[in-house]
Amino acid sequence: MKSPDAAPPLAVVQHRGVTLMPAIAERSGGFQFSLGAFDAVGDPVTGVAHRRHGGVTVPPAPPAAPPALRWSGPHLYAGVVFGQFGHFVAESLSRLWAMRAAPEAALVWHRHPAWTAPGLSRWQQDVLALAGLGGRTHRFIDAPVVVDDILVPEQGHVMGHVLHPAQVRALGVHPFRAPQAGRRLWVSRSALAKANGMIEREDELEALLRDRRWEVVHPERRDVAAQLALYEDAEILAGFEGSAFHLLLMGRDIRARVLLLDRRLAPAQHRTYDIIAQALGFPQERLSVALDPVRGRGNTGTWRLQHPAAAAAALDSAAGAP
Incomplete structure (x- = not known):
């Protein structure tokens, strides 16, 4: 058996001109929500999909017209904000292994449709601070938006499937x-x-x-x-x-x-x-x-x-x- 340190490295892919769509409540790939992103030619950005227990979200329909909203500057796709404690720690932070490596990038989040708070709760802020993300800029996808420059890291923890040693080291603070x-x-x-x-x-x-x-x-x-x-x-x-x-x-x-x-x-x-x-x-x-x-x-x-x-x-x- 290979040691955990022999696990293949996780990937980070840079994209330009990506359109991010808000998460919506619907049955999708074994989930109760769908979310997605599309590159400059309209193809889905598969790295944004959320994975758990062998399931994967599928993207909604692409926008009928170019979004009016545009974000410039460096961004990093952080994942899905869950309002439930365990899922926030285990899944919302599943890309933490890459977040601290891009300290200048704003963190971009999908909101789980069941999470309707206008911002991060006190305990979510506490978890992020402990994880080394205190003081970072957080941006939430509440409407279709084009992001000029965004890094999309692979999930370091897919519940019920894999927990990468890089994610273990990053989250074990x-x-x-x-x-x-x-x-x-x-x-x-x-x-x-x-x-x-x-x-x-x-x-x-x-x-x-x-x-x-x-x-x-x-x-x-x-x-x-x-x-x-x-x-x-x-x-x-x-x-x-x-x-x-x-x-x-x-x-x-x-x-x-x-x-x-x-x-x-x-x-x-x-x-x-x-x-x-x-x-x-x-x-x-x-x-x-x-x-x-x-x-x-x-x-x-x-x-x-x-x-x-x-x-x-x-x-x-x-x-x-x-």
Whole structure:
């Protein structure tokens, strides 16, 4: 097997006179949105397409007339801004490996159609600052626009498929120190909005874990830097599969052992967590617990934990003595 450092280099392609079209909500290549760009002769710029789990977005129809808007100066295509935390870290920053190499270029973003905020949220700005993009110029494609000069880098992370070592190095900005011996953290989903995929009776599991000397944390109540500082002190980091664990992409020299409870995600989504653990070099184990379906499916589905006591015992057994 080739070592990660033997991976082929990622590509950056320079284009001139590119027309960028806003992302629109529609079924496209396995996604719920389409986006695209066209070169000076009207052919699609394939590097702008977004990839995930083997799917790829397809471009919308080209503009019927030349856009009235034009941007001059150096630009770099940054990707798609997602409003969901895990997807922002894992996917919006998937071209980070190339962004810092062009410090004078304005970063050009597609907005995911579900993200309707007028600008970047506070936590998105915090993530960008930690990633070394604080103070950069960000431009959003809200109408068809011609860009005179734009660099289009390849995605360094395609969820469920590949995580390139160049992307690992670029995103791993937070060095982890040695963890506190015996510190076991449960990363809770119990305070999230119901639309984010709930586990009913997780609160019962958490009460049992506290009795067993686990610390229960709600990461969304802390800023991003505080979340990373919290995780680096853990010897055991556990929770139901979810976005909180994508933040480990911003870590380096991670010492924690990660225990993930299976949330009945699709196989390609499971692979994303496995790929991250392998690329970053930390041990990870997935545990299966009995869940009953309540409503929905996938990331936003709600499940009911059948036996909180059995789940607590399984976590204790996998974690070992504190």
